[in-house]
Amino acid sequence: MNNNIKEMKSTLKYVLLINFISMSFTFVKSQPPMEEFITGSVKGKNEKGQIIPLPYANIYWVGSQKGTVADGDGNFIIQKERNGDSRLVASYVGYVSDTLNSDKNDSLVVFLLNEESTFLHQVEIKARQENYFISQLSTIKTENITSSGLQQLACCNLSESFENSATVDVGYADAVSGAKQIQMLGLAGIYTQLMFENMPFLRGMGSPYGLNFVPGPWMQSIQVSKGTSSVINGFESITGQINIEYLKPEHWDDRLYVNLFGNSEGRAEVNVLTKAKLAEALSTLIMLHGSMLTNEMDNNNDGFMDLPRNRQLNFFNRWTYDYGELGHSQLGINVIDEYRFGGSMGAHDDPLWRQHGLYASEVNTRRYQGFLKSGFRLDEYGHNSIGFQASGVIHTQDAYFGDRFYNAQQQSLYGNLILQLEPGHSEQHKISTGVSFQYDRINEDFWQDTLERSENIPGVFIQYTYERGENLTMIAGARLDYHNIYGSLFTPRIHLRWQIRPSLILRASAGKGYRSSIPLAENLGYLSSSREIILESNPDLEEAWNYGLNITKTWPLKDERNIEFTLDFYRTYFIHQIVADAEFSARKLIFHNLEGESYSNSLQTELHIEPVERLKVLAAFRFNDVKITMNDVLIEKPFVSKYKGLINLSYNTRFEKWQFDFTGLYNSSVRIPFTGDNPIEYQLPESSPNFLIFHAQITRRFKKWEIYAGSENLGDYRQKNPILQADDPFGPYFDASLIWGPLNGRMIYAGLRWKII
DSSP: OOHHHHHHHHHHHHHHHHHHTTTTTOOOOOOOOEEEEEEEEEEEEEEEEEEEETTOEEETTSSSOOEEEOTTTSEEEOOOOSSSSOOEEEEEOOOOOEEEEEOOTEEEEEEEEEEOOBBTTTBBOOOOOOEEEEEESSSSSSSEHHHHHTTTTTTOBBBGGGTHHHEEEEEOOSSSSOOOEEEEEEEEEGGEEETTTTTOOOGGHHHHHHHHGSSSGGGEEEEESSOOOOOGGGSSOSEEEEEEEOOTTTTTOOOOEEEEEEETSSSSEEEEEEEEEESSSEEEEEEEEEEEEOOOOOOOOSSSOOOEEEEEEEEEEEEEEOOOEEEEEEEEEEEEEEEEEBBBBTTGGGGTTTTTTTOOEEEEEEEEEEEEEEEEEETTTSEEEEEEEEEEEEEEEEEETTEEEEEEEEEHHHHEEEEEEGGOOOOSSSEEEEEEEEEEEEEEEEETTEEEEEEEEEEEEEEEEETTTTTTEEEEEEEEETTTTTTTEEEEEEEEEEEEEEEEEEEEEEEEEEOOTTTTTTGGGGBBOOEEEEHHHHOOOOOEEEEEEEEEEEOOOOOOOEEEEEEEEEEEEEOOOOOESSSTTTTTEEEEEEOOOOEEEEEEEEEEEEEETTTEEEEEEEEEEEEEEETTEEEOOOOOOOOOEEEEEEEEEEGGGGEEEEEEEEEEEOBOOOOOOSOGOOOOSSOOOOOOEEEEEEEOOSSSSEEEEEEEEETTOOOOOOOOOOOOOSSSTBBOOOOOOOOOOOOOEEEEEEEOO
């Protein structure tokens, strides 16, 4: 067996040398002798007292940014810290971190971590998983929302995961279909690269309703970063990246997990998760989701349902195979079937709704997705490695909005081969290089038009990382892609992290991003109106620069509590952009190429503090200055809140049996698109009012289960009369796309989480 593994390693090295010789270079540097390294393992003790390995645990030196990550068996190797602090720390989510004093002659260490709920010798373990934190070690500023943070609110899906976030805004696209959209840096979510475990996710046709396709209980964590991301992940990131990590069988201890949810609007939901270890190296996780809303509510008495009826069935199955010292692979499939029906009250049960003057909107979505990820070491210590990612999507959507039909299909294929090198086994210099391929075939049938497009985009990339001690890290990358329609695309990006002092970190970034637009699919909300849709020919490839600066300052308090303050500024400037122009006329929507300036400036500050033990406070404020040229005039971009304030309070009682969460949001007014050419009774003011939203939740934990209850929009605030000409939905002034606030009022909910270990 060992001979076979050695032969496989030798073959992989030989093949990679031939394929990547043109893209990689080597620093001439001698390899440190083995006595300069410490090897070890990280193990954990679960509630049953069993000793288990903790795969991919973090290990680092105290007071230093030097660290490593354990392999799938919890084993690691790290270079000795000769001049710095001799204390070595191991950490793992859900376990209490441990610190060992390492003698300079040590060559082997073993960590044994206890679960956070474990008590030893009547000593209370105070450490627990944070709801939200900013990674101090990451070169790119990354906001991490953990599974604990996702459970602070009724996080039924991804669209509800950002209710207590100052960075990401979520709102409705229209008042009929229930489609939700996000904003980051004051720009639409289509400019934010949405990733599933660092692979492209919910692109194109998946963007209008895709936020509802990710159940909250399935997510292990969410990472949010602003600005351009690594060139390894492609050229599409312009305003930022949201990466979703699903639960994994090798990291998940529960054999069975059940989540039940219901709310006052009549929505019911169930999630069932179960895992099995079929062999020592093979494990699988199955996740099932079902949700339904059949109630029809009309709290504003406009004759339209406040929320659409909907039904969703969602199945996900992933497999993990561990090759031991060689590497591991993951395989997964996801099948989604969703139905939603919105419009006039009673239209669902009336087959002659059109003849009776009622309005209806129906969307049927079927989505099939699969992925494969593999990673292999190329040397004994994991300094050099190779990884491969592949995913495929078939997304079909059959819909109508009143008299308008929109049927579409997207077929996508993605592949990414990544080689990571540490020349001379130096921790100072790292190189990541590889090749990628993206294929998209899109067919749209809208009204009497048929739009077809096929895109083939092969690309190559290289990224260099330089680390000078614990104070300075620089990542410089570039990629070259060839688009079969738009030609060659060159994408340069750079990120810098400077630890000025242990409690003060400065980060900066700059880079370019591109995006191929699907105007109709990305603006489906406008189809819920009587607007004439005008598509100009020959759309440009969208292109923009993004520059960012971030400062993080930490002040220590007693009992290992800290005050953390962050200040961000990001600027996005478009060179080419596809504009959805609703300003020329209230009865037209014109898609055309940008003529003039378009930019976004975003300033945000956050304060994290634990003033007393177990009470965590997050306070944030954000200012957006977003302008776009419409009809030769530079104006504020519509539906963008200039100011936003947030406060989030989270308190746990001793032993964490009770948890209390409260969130308050302030949203300033937004500019509403021009409606001045409508009759006066169908005109809207130039801007919306300011408004406040409050959420609260209480959680009670038991040994194997927990219950929670809460309310969203406690103040029952909602946008008044969100639909123009609601009494005549087929009239010339009907418009349900001018949405700036909540559509549904106060919502009460309750749920149950139950697990079998």
